[in-house]
Every structure is written in structure tokens, then in C-alpha cells.
Amino acid sequence: MKHYQQLAINNADELCFGRAPKPLTTRRGMVIGGGVVYPELNFTLPAMVVDASTMPLVRRHYQEIITGALKRAVELQAPGVVIEFETLPPMTENPDWGLDVVKILLEGMEEAWSKESLKSVLRVTPNDNRDFMRPPQMRGGKYWEQMLTLFDESAAAGGELLSIESVGGKEIHDDALLMCDIGQVIFALCVLGARDMQFLWTHLTEIADRHGVHCAGDTACGFANTAMALAEQRMIPRLFAAVVRAVSAVRSLVAYECGAVGPGKDCGYENPILKAITGYPMAMEGKTAACAHFSPMGNIAAATCDTWSNESVQNIKLLGGMAPTCYLEQLIYDCRIMNRALADGPDSSLAYRKLLVDSDSSLDPQAFILAPENILAIARAIVESDDYYAAGKAAAHTAISLLRDGHKNGQLKINPQEIVWFDRIKEGIESLPDSEEAFISQQLAQVDRSRFLPEEYALSES
Amino acid sequence: MKHYQQLAINNADELCFGRAPKPLTTRRGMVIGGGVVYPELNFTLPAMVVDASTMPLVRRHYQEIITGALKRAVELQAPGVVIEFETLPPMTENPDWGLDVVKILLEGMEEAWSKESLKSVLRVTPNDNRDFMRPPQMRGGKYWEQMLTLFDESAAAGGELLSIESVGGKEIHDDALLMCDIGQVIFALCVLGARDMQFLWTHLTEIADRHGVHCAGDTACGFANTAMALAEQRMIPRLFAAVVRAVSAVRSLVAYECGAVGPGKDCGYENPILKAITGYPMAMEGKTAACAHFSPMGNIAAATCDTWSNESVQNIKLLGGMAPTCYLEQLIYDCRIMNRALADGPDSSLAYRKLLVDSDSSLDPQAFILAPENILAIARAIVESDDYYAAGKAAAHTAISLLRDGHKNGQLKINPQEIVWFDRIKEGIESLPDSEEAFISQQLAQVDRSRFLPEEYALSES
Amino acid sequence: MSFLLSLEEAVKQGNRNSAVSSVEDALSAKLPPQDILDALVKGMDDVGRRFKANAIFVPEVLIAARAMKESMAILEPVLVAAGIQPEYTAVIGTVTGDLHDIGKNLVGMMWRGANFKVIDLGTNVPPEKFAEAVVTHKPDIVGLSALLTTTMPNMKITVEAIRKTSDSRVKIVLGGAPVTQDYADEIGADGYASDAASAVDLVRKLIAS
Amino acid sequence: MSFLLSLEEAVKQGNRNSAVSSVEDALSAKLPPQDILDALVKGMDDVGRRFKANAIFVPEVLIAARAMKESMAILEPVLVAAGIQPEYTAVIGTVTGDLHDIGKNLVGMMWRGANFKVIDLGTNVPPEKFAEAVVTHKPDIVGLSALLTTTMPNMKITVEAIRKTSDSRVKIVLGGAPVTQDYADEIGADGYASDAASAVDLVRKLIAS
């Protein structure tokens, strides 16, 4: 397993949309990170039950989605499209159903390619059902087996990019968020999460290698995006959500250490940090994912993206057309601006990146840490750390320091009721033990042990 | 009545988003066209019948829309919001119902202003029901009376911007589009349409003056946007739709001649031409109106906008929240980029405008004529003409010449099956008579006379 | 070139004079009226195919349709005398409260091109009027159009009104911006077409099934 | 400061030691148990109000809730002895097929803060289990949560299962990303809350009506 000890991108000016030091070439010749930003379309079913009896209707929906969306992509002369299929729980539980949909999508993509020369590539993202057991069984059992089967068969069928929103540690992290307990957050992400990622992504790399496809990446969706959603609803401080985001990079990075090569999955707002560390291209989402969630990073998220996504939208009819098609149109136009700037050269790209960054960075802590210089500072703190725990602590510490400095020198506005949280978070971080070993014993003594099984994370009692 | 004989903006570099020579200041201090682009939110009901029995539910929907959307605007620190209320047919037919909704919206806006200092202004757009009679009765009768009542009462209640998508001439224009008959298009827009606009907007100006509110503007929605929609479905050539757009400016301009002061209504893609002529600020819509219609002008439409709109979206739930709130979020982020560029100064604004223009202009004829230099050329052709007919012919001729030159010198890509239409359209224009009088007799002899009443347009038989 | 080939070609080109004179020639030559009709339909089929493939636009289809229409004006009495009926009869209209015309007109154009007899009830058509037309014209198909979310619910009422007539055989198809296949299923319509070009195939498939 | 005022203050501050000792002091001083309970609830009400006004965040509410909970542990036997019941009983859970926890937990937190007795059935709860809980606990309210469009339909089935129990008095309220007031109306639920903060007011309004 690779361990990153330095950054692939050291200069903030090189951290820009559309260009990654290690681009990825797909079978149909899309070069992700090679100078063109591609739209990445996501979608889901409207309100309906998924079971054997509704599968014909389910198939009809995905058929309609892919046909309608790609037709519009041809009309708009998109340079290529990434299609992401995130399964719903019953489709991972019944891998045949998931595979059915994979094949429907691939057929639609093949038709657009053969008839209209539209390039596209499929990202398959089986949903992680392992926490349907409580406490979750992470390393075996039917949920694990079904999930691996779906990965394997999808890769065999032509799903070229493998992703997942894995959930190791989430059983502890939800409560940690509500209590704003930074220690438990780091335990969930950098101890439980990182160990689960190692186990999981080692298996996924094996599958990808077997079929000649790519491990793309994971996301801290269930962790840092939950924090973001709670912060948007003013349930927890935005400052805390920003720090969680920084810590989450440590966990998501493990996929790349195990062999993933990007594009990192769209909803990982920690992806810019991973791009700086690994040099691999990254999917991102922002304003044009408002269909799926509100976000304080609508523009700045695009500043360093290599594909640009809408996260998810139901297949329902808007006035203009089916919602996935409408959203693909919006993504294509967003990408056209970036691709124009890329074609005009680095000055133009950086000028546009500056607009994207400056339009958001002063208004929210989560946006602030995505400014290129701040990304590099957090990335550096991570690669200079010796283990995941140290990296999590360093990322958190760097983030809160950047935020405090930004606020002090007027670069960052903060709601008055958040101010007390600068100290609370900082003290929380500084009170943590020095060694990972001490930290793990401390946490094992504190957390609700009924919620998780240490052996599922290869954690022995100390 | 004013007749524009020269341009308010002569230099393409001065035709840019966010700045208009004659900005408009609202009661709450928004300065539209004064250096900030504001989001303009539009919405409609989900699938449901509007009648007396459902009005409680209708009210609940609008209540929910305005509360949810403005709450999000506060969260995102929008500098101000334009709210457009386009009525549905039964709400103009029963002006009390329309007024009910106006008041609900104004109350929500007042609350966001008093509690959160969020600036906003209401645009009221009664829907034009006059063609519920066939042939339409344009200058009297219940539909006319009901519509004026709703305008009057809305203005009295605090609706500060009055708009409409008026339909004079549409009864002829629909068929003209399907036949790609440029003569009938000009007859519908520049003879029937222009005369109806004069009649209608003289009345609206009187209402606005009485209540101290503003006539904002009309749009060729039923005309040029129908052409755009048909072209997107490959029913008619895109070239023809582009020429119709240019001609439509002649009709929409009449509102300003009668006293309108902007912001011109969102779905008027002819608005940039009107901005150049009148100097008034303009609403525009593009990619972020994909919820309402597909468009080949997703980015370039923003290049000269003063407010930026989503056109219309039903109040249905997307995964992120109610669709109007999601779309307001997207608009706010789009505006943030423009406002950042405006704050950085003219170089930055023009650099961003260039990206917006270049990203679309070569890919579609309708986008191509919206490049600032082309806008000015068409605007100039209009102000240099002596009457509406001559202006329509000149606009059409200028448009097709610009398109042909653009195609010749490689600035504009055209589908191969469209090429024959260069000549067809040009010949169509050139075969039209010289004088308006001769043209009117010619058309009166040709068009389906069962569809319209000449006296409703103050047209006498010659 | 035979009269029939030149008739087919005239329709393809949208040349109404040539189409009319070819029909007259064919009738004088006592060619079977069904064969003449088939040549017309074949010509229009080709036009429809090119339209569906985006090779030509609506105005070109309308010009061909006009050539067909004028030819039919001459041919029809002969067909009637020979007992030959149009393949299908269709009633079409925009539902009550809705004035949108174009989508409906395009579908009517496509159906006429396929030699359906089309009765166009216009826009803003109340459910009773659709039901009446079903009783009067005994159509094979009824096409309903709506463009507004607030008039779409009138499709449901209209379907119910039509189903209450004695004619249970009639197929009801829907189109328009807010409409979906799911909605068609939900209100018990027989089909949904997302665009005019596919409306002919839809109806043929429905009637065959 | 009186024991009751200091109890109220301790809850507001989330100071559990001080809250517990204030309860003990108040009990020793033989203050009426209802008054002690009222002080606790008043303290939590204030916390809820500040939370709704966005002056504080969830962790602060949870700390106050913990102070209340520990105080209740001492007070409860006394209340039971005095025949004083919690204001309302609520059953809450995420419907079958859905693992989302946080929204439900936040609503539970708000309800407990308002001194409702809350029975949390967890996530992925089948309809039968909700129905059973209604029979067993005779709640005033049942709260259903769902976050996926594909599990939302299970709310309908769950509502039906609950309505089939003999308890017709129970109010069913819904929450979760895909849910709307329209959907709640459609499936015969009694209410819908768009966020946790408004879930208390919703229930009080429903039960009052």
C-alpha cells in the first residue's frame, strides 16, 4: 500500500479545474483531468418501491433517463459525459437487479457512441448496505457478499469506474456530529473509517484489476456531507462542519493508497485536498447539485474539479423535460465555461478560478478551506503526519487555525453565535492524546460500544 | 410615444451584465442595472386544478414557495431578489385569486425585509387570456377587463414591476412558424403584434403611473420562444428561429416606447437588443432555466443580463428541497460569479463576459446573434428603420447576413440539413414588398382570415 | 416512370401540381384506387421517415402533406365508391383550460400523413365534447394534449368521460410538456408520446396490440 | 434564588450537576413535584426557543437534555407516586428499508425536551412493528421518518397498518427529505414537519385541534 508523503501539486496555481497531474484515459478516449471538464450525471427513481414486481417499471425509468439525457448531450455537443449509477439498497441486495440497470445504461451509452459518436463512461456506485445489520458487520455476511458480487459483475459488464460511499465508522460518527465531539469524529473517520477503507478498497482494487477497469474513489458523504447538511439547517456550527471536512480527507485518501486512480466521487468536497496529494482527477459538485442538497460551496467546488456533477435528481418531469435531462443541460453549460477558459490558456483558467473561489470563500468556513492555498495547507498537514490519527488531528488543527486567521484578518465572515466555537473546537483537538494507541483506548472507553464491533475493524481491546 | 432613433449603447464593451445606462431603483433600494446582478425567481403550481375549491391549497403552495425561497436567500446572503409571479389563466380570469397570491408573496417579502433585511421586489405578470376567444378579442370584453383589473389591483397592493407575455398576433404566428414563412412572421410580430403592444402598453403605463410603480417589459415568449422550442426539437431550422428572434425585438421594443423602463421580462432572449437600444436593464434566463425549457443560449444569455432568472419551476420536492428554493440557490451562485467580476472592475467583467459569449456563440445560430457585436448590428438596423415593418425586415436581413458571414468564416457551426435555409430565408425576406401598406394588403390577402379580427388591431381593409 | 412512381415522387418532393396530375393520370389509366392510395401513403411514409431522422423539417412535411391532401380530394370519391376507408379515424384536441395548439397540430399532421382520418376539436375542449366526438365519429384513437400543470388534471376527467361512452375499443393517447408515461398509466390512458414524430408508431403499436 | 429558579437555570446552562442537586433540594424542601417538573420543562422550553431562533446549536440542546434527563431520573418516581404522567407519549422510527437516523433522533430530542415520553423504535422498522407499538404504548403521536424516494412509499403502508389498530385517536406525523405536506395529506397522515425544530409545535397544534 502506497503512503503519500508529499504533494503531487505544490503550487496553488497548478490546482485548477480540468487539469490533473495524472489524468485518466477511458476506453472511449475521454481524458479526465487532461484539459477538459466533463459533466457527470447522476439520477435516481421517483417515489416508488423497488421490488421484483416493480422492476419492469424501474428498468423503464433508467431506460428513459439514459436515452433522454444522452440525446440532449448530443444536441449540446458535449465533449463527453460521465454517467454515474448509484444503486438503491434493494439493487445491491439483489445484485441481478443492479446489474440489469448497469446493462441498460451501458446499452444507451453504446448507442449514443455508435450512432452519434458521443463519448461516455459509466461509474458504478453500489450502495453500501453493511449497516443494515446493527451493529454493522463490515467484513463478511450477505451484505458484504452481495456488494462484492455487484461490483464484480458490473465491472465485467463494462462499468469502467468503480466507486462507493462506504460507511465504516458512520455508526459512531452520527452521534459525534450531534455532540460536536471532535475526538469521536476523528475516531470514526481516521480509526474505524480508515481501517474499513483499507479492507474494502483492497478488495475493490482486486476486482478492478481482474476486469481491467478503474477504482475511482470513495467519499465521506455519510460523514462530512451529513455535517454540511446539519450546518445548513443550523443544527451544528459551520466551523465544525469545515473541520470535519478537513478530517474526512484522511479517510477518503485511503482509497488512493489502495489503488484508486480517480476521478474521486462527486460528493466528496474533500476531493480537492486529495487531488493536491495524489495528482488524480476529481469529480466535484456544487450549485448544480442543489437538486440533491443545499451547499455553501456552490461555485468554489468547481474551482478544482475534473468532472462536474449534479449529485442526484429523481426521474420526474420538470416543465422543460425530465429532471435528469434538465440537469445534464445545466452541467454541460457550466462545463462549457470552464472548457472555454481552459482552451484560452492558463491565464484565463486562473482568472475564472479566482472568480469561482472569491465568490464563495469569504461567506462560509466550509468554502473558505476550499480556497487553493488552504487546500494545500491541509493537504500538507496530512502528508507530513505519521499515521491516520496524527493526520486527522493535523488536518483538524490546520483547518481551525486557517479559519481563525481568516476570520481575524477579515477574509471570512462568521455568524456571531459561531464565534465561541473557535475555542471549543481548538481545545477539543488539543486535548486529544499524542499517540494513536492512547487515543484508541481513550475512545474505546468512551463511545457507545453497543453500536459497533471492534473486530469488524480489526481493533483488539487494549 | 417615444421612437428610438439611436442606440443607448454604441460600444460592444459597454453591453455587459450588471450595468445599464438607465438603472432602475426599487422602493427597497435595489438598483437594477447599477452594478449588481440580482437573481429573479419564478415558479408555478404542481399538477393540480385551480378553482374555488382548491384555492386554499393554491395559497398554501405560494406561501410555502416564498417562505422557503427567501429563507435560503438569507442563508446565502443574496444582495436582493426579484420575485416574479406569473399568474395561471384562472387567476387572471378571477382577479381576486391572482391578487390573493400577490398579497401572500408581498407579505413573505415584507417579513424577510423587516426581520432579515433581505431586499426584494415583486414583478407581477398577469397571463394574457385574450385568445381564449377565437378569434381573439384584443381591445375589450371580459378577458381584457379582468386582466386590467388584476394589473391595477396588484400595482395598488405593492407589485412594483408590471410585465406580461402578450399574445397579439400569436393566432397567426404559430402557423407561420410551422411553415417557416418569414412574411407572415413579420406580419404577426411587426404589424399585429406591434399594434397590440401600443394599445396594451399605453394602458399599462397609465396604471403604473397611477400607482407609482414601473412598467417593466413584455416578451416575445409565445413567438420567438416557441420558435426556439421547435428548433430544439428539430421541427424547424435553428437559422429560422434565430431570424424570428431578431424580428421579435421590434415588437418587444414597443413596450419601452410606451413607457416601460425595465427590467425586461426574463424569457425575452431579444432583450439584449432592447438593452442596446433603450439603455434599460434587462432580465435574462439561460442554463438555469432548463427546468422550464431547453435552450441553445445557456451561457451567452447571461452576458448582458441585469437580473438572472429560472423562468418557471413547479413547487415540487426535489431531494435537496422544494424546487423553487433549489433553483433560487442556483441563480444566486450564478449571480455571485457575475457580481464578483463586476466588483473586480471592467476588465474582469469583460473577461467573464467573453467566456460566456465564446462558450455558446459558435454552436448555434440563436446564440450567435446574441454576441455583443451582433446584438449591436441588429439593434442598429432597427433604430435606423422608419416603421415597424421596415424594422422587422431590416432585423431579419441583418440576422441572416450575420449568420451567413459567421458560417462562411468558420465562426458558426451549422447542421448540414440547415444550409439550404440560408437562401430560402434570404429570398423570403427579399421578396417582401417595400412599403408597409403594400405588405399589409399582401398579407391580408394571404393569411387565414378566420383566425383574427383586423379591427382588433385597428387594421382597416385596404 | 409509372404514374404511381411519379405520384409517390411528387408527394416526396411536395410538388402538388405534379401529384394531382399523377392521380388524374392513374385514374384515367383505370389503376386500382387502392394502389393509387398506397403510392400516396408510401410517399408520405418516406417524408415521415426523413423527418424522424431529422433530415428535413416541418415545413417540408407540410408541403408534402398539402400535395397529399389535394391528391386525396380527387381520389376520395373513388375510394368511397370502392368501399375503401381510411386506415384509422382519430379525434384530437387540447383539453379544457388550455390554449396550446402547436403540439396537437403537429401530431394531427403526422397522423394525416399516415392516412388517418383526423377530426381536430381545437383547443380548450371540454370533456363532454370529446365524449360526444367519440360517439359521433367512432374513432380508433383519441389524442389529448395539455401544456400546463394546471390543465393536465383535465386529461384525467376527459379520459373518464370518454370511458363512460359505450365505445370501449377506443385508444386514448396523451402528449404535452407536463405529461409522462407514469401519468398516462395512472389515469388509465393507453399511451403517451414524447414528441410528434413518434405519435404514429405509438398508435400503430397500440392498435396492433 | 429559589430551588426552582436555580433548577430552571441549570437546565438552560446544561449544568447537570447543578440540575440534579436543585431537584434534590426542591424535593427535600417538599416542593410540589408538578412545580419541579414545570421548572425543568420551562428551562428546556427556553433552550428550545433559543435553538429555534438559531442562537444555539444541537450540542447545546443535547447537554441541556442530558441535565433534564438526569433530573428526571430522580424526579420520576415521585411523579409516578403523585400520579403525574408525561404530557404526551410518542412513538418514533424510520420506516422499513431506510437506515437514516439523524432526523428522527433530532425530533426525538425535541420531543423529549418538551417532556414527551418517547419510544424510539430505531431505523428500518416494519409497519407491523409500528402497529404493535401503538397497541402496546397507546401513544398520542407516531412519528415516521424516511429519507429515500424509494422508502417513502413505505410510509403509506405504515400509516395503513397503524390505522387498522383499534387506536383511532393517534396522530401520525411525517418528516424526511422527500416528504411534503401534499404527500402527508395524500396518505392520510395528520401532519408534516419540515424540520426538527418545528416538530414540537406541530404536535401540540395537532393534539389541541
Ligand SMILES: [Zn+2]
Ligand atoms: Zn453522496
Ligand SMILES: [Zn+2]
Ligand atoms: Zn415566457
Ligand SMILES: [Zn+2]
Ligand atoms: Zn417567464
